[in-house]
Amino acid sequence: MVDQVKISVRAGNGGAGAVSFRREKFIPKGGPDGGDGGKGGSVYLETDANLSTLQDFAHNKKFAAGDGEKGHGKKMSGAKGNDIVIKVPVGTSVKLTRLSLETDVEKEVRVRGMKLGILGKLFNQGHIEGETWQYLDLTEPGMSFKIARGGKGGRGNIHFKGSSRTTPMIAEDGQLGESFEVELELKLLADVGLVGLPNAGKSTLLSVLSNARPKVADYEFTTLEPNLGVLKASDKHLVIADIPGLIEGASEGKGLGVKFLKHIERTKVLVHLVPATGGTIEEIFEKYQVIRKELKSFGAGLGDKKEVVVLSKIDLVEERLVRETVSYFKKKKVTILPMSAATGTGVKELIGKILK
Numbered sequence: 001m002v003d004q005v006k007i008s009v010r011a012g013n014g015g016a017g018a019v020s021f022r023r024e025k026f027i028p029k030g031g032p033d034g035g036d037g038g039k040g041g042s043v044y045l046e047t048d049a050n051l052s053t054l055q056d057f058a059h060n061k062k063f064a065a066g067d068g069e070k071g072h073g074k075k076m077s078g079a080k081g082n083d084i085v086i087k088v089p090v091g092t093s094v095k096l097t098r099l100s101l102e103t104d105v106e107k108e109v110r111v112r113g114m115k116l117g118i119l120g121k122l123f124n125q126g127h128i129e130g131e132t133w134q135y136l137d138l139t140e141p142g143m144s145f146k147i148a149r150g151g152k153g154g155r156g157n158i159h160f161k162g163s164s165r166t167t168p169m170i171a172e173d174g175q176l177g178e179s180f181e182v183e184l185e186l187k188l189l190a191d192v193g194l195v196g197l198p199n200a201g202k203s204t205l206l207s208v209l210s211n212a213r214p215k216v217a218d219y220e221f222t223t224l225e226p227n228l229g230v231l232k233a234s235d236k237h238l239v240i241a242d243i244p245g246l247i248e249g250a251s252e253g254k255g256l257g258v259k260f261l262k263h264i265e266r267t268k269v270l271v272h273l274v275p276a277t278g279g280t281i282e283e284i285f286e287k288y289q290v291i292r293k294e295l296k297s298f299g300a301g302l303g304d305k306k307e308v309v310v311l312s313k314i315d316l317v318e319e320r321l322v323r324e325t326v327s328y329f330k331k332k333k334v335t336i337l338p339m340s341a342a343t344g345t346g347v348k349e350l351i352g353k354i355l356k
Contacts, residue, residue, distance in 0.1 A: 003186040005057045008099070009148050012040025012081030014174030015068035017154035019120030021113030021167070022073070032168050033075050034112070034157040038068030040150030040177040041081035049141040051089040054186050065148070068174055071156045073112050081150055091189040091266070094136040096147060099179040101127060107173060122173040125154060139189065139266075147182065151175030190228060190241035192354055193264045195295070196273035197287055201312040203227065204341040205273065206242040209351070233351050241267065264295075269306040269354060274336065276317045281328045284311075288334070308337065308353045315340040 015037025022030025043065050063086055069078030088094075107122040128149055136145055154172030161168055194202040210229025227242040243264055264270065274288045288309065296303035309329070314322045322338050329336040337353065339346030 003054060005054050005061070005184050007057055007061045007063060007086075007182050007184065008179070009043045009086070009182055010062075010064040010179045011042050011148035011150040011177030012065040012067040013177050014038070014040045014125070014151035014153040015070040015078035015081075016107075016109070016122050016173045017156035017159075017171035018071035018073060019109055019111045019122075019157045019169060019171045020071075020073035021111070023113040031166070032157040032161050033073050034171055035071035035073070035076040035078070036156050036159075037071045037153030037172075037174045038078035038080045039153050040068045040174065041065030041083040042146050042150045042177075043148035044083060044085045044144055045092075045094060045136070045138065045147050046085050046087050046144040047090045047092065047138045047141055048087040049090055051087060053089065054092070054184055057184065065150060065177065067177075068150070068153045070174075071153070071171070075156070075158060077156075078153060083150075085144075088138060088184060089186055090138065090141050091187050092138045093185045093187060094138065094147070095183040095185075096134055096136075097181040097183070099181060101176050101179060109171075111169060118169075120157070120169040120171065122154065122171055124173050125152065125175040127176055128152075128178055148178040148180055151177045187266055189239065189266055191238040191268050192231070192240045193267035193270050194240065194242045194273065195264065195270050195291060196312075197275070197291065200273040200275045201341055202242045202273055205271075205310075205312070205339075206240060208341045208344075208347060210240055231351070231354070233355055236355060238354065264302055264305075267305065269308065270295075270302075271308045271310060271350070271354065273310050273312045275313045276311050276322060276325060276338075277313050281321070281325050284325055285328060285332065288329075308350065309334055310346075310350060311336045311338045313340065313342075314338045314345065315343045 017037050018034035020034035022033040024030060043063060063084060065084045066081030068081045071078050105124055108119045109122055111118050111120045128151060152175040154174045157168040157171045160170055194206060196202055206227060206229045209231045229240045231238045231240050272291060274284060276284065311322065311325055326336055326338060337346055337350060339350055341347065
């Protein structure tokens with residue numbers, strides 16, 4: 001799953017204004033008639049509900065809108081450059097870094113209607129100025145933002161005619177369009193995030209709570225990408241994300257790393273699965289603390305999110321151990337719900353807690 005990528009975008013440059021003079025039969029000195037250059041195309045970002053990854057950008061990282069066409073004689077303006085629309089999944093955050101542009105002060109151009117060898121000048125318009133988006137959070141379907149504006153077309157020499165300048169040999173070059181490095185990062189939009197150590201039973205629980213069918217196996221790191229499912233209960237539809245197993249040091253990039261912690265940022269509640277298997281009661285509590293430490297270390301408010309703590313896989317241990325574990329957690333001021341996704345024990349109670 002490609003969930004972070006950098007691309008470059010360039011809006012179109014404006015077309016140059018024309019340096020032209022009317023030369024028709026019986027009108028040998030018709031005066032300036034150079035038209036304006038066309039505006040450069042702009043670059044838009046738009047969310048598409050049908051996309052779920054940034055995979056399309058894995059091999060296509062450069063995007064450019066069309067340049068405006070240069071002006072013509074007979075006061076004809078150049079055509080506008082084509083806009084481009086870059087579609088991204090809902091849940092994409094965008095960071096823009098402006099790229100520097102180098103421009104010439106002026107250029108020499110041929111003058112239409114004059115003898116060969118007579119040159120006019122194009123004066124540079126410089127860069128687009130004004131406020132620009134620096135960070136966007138695209139959280140709704142159909143959102144659209146212009147992230148790079150096309151340059152204005154240059155004015156033709158007809159605009160520079162005056163009483164003291166009857167034969168203007170100058171026009172404006174097109175304005176340069178904006179260019180940015182764009183960092184795209186996809187964070188899943190889910191109401192509920194399932195977290196826990198590897199092999200805690202998150203994928204199995206997701207398959208029980210929703211219509212999702214993630215890969216389930218009795219070994220660690222079965223899930224290598226987040227899985228989504230929809231919990232339908234009462235009149236509510238809640239999106240649940242199964243976040244790949246975290247380990248100690250995940251907030252520092254260990255294991256499957258920081259990339260999956262980012263997916264939890266937008267969830268409203270966390271369901272923290274702590275397996276009842278593989279250790280003493282003290283070791284079970286330590287597993288719970290490992291994940292709590294990583295959530296707090298990562299920041300972004302993860303440590304403060306509402307949490308439902310679940311003692312999973314209780315069908316694989318004795319009832320006595322379950323009771324003693326619940327009691328131990330209670331002494332530590334943590335309420336834990338015993339549950340087995342395999343037998344259905346505690347699942348109804350868990351759904352109630354999630355909805356509440």
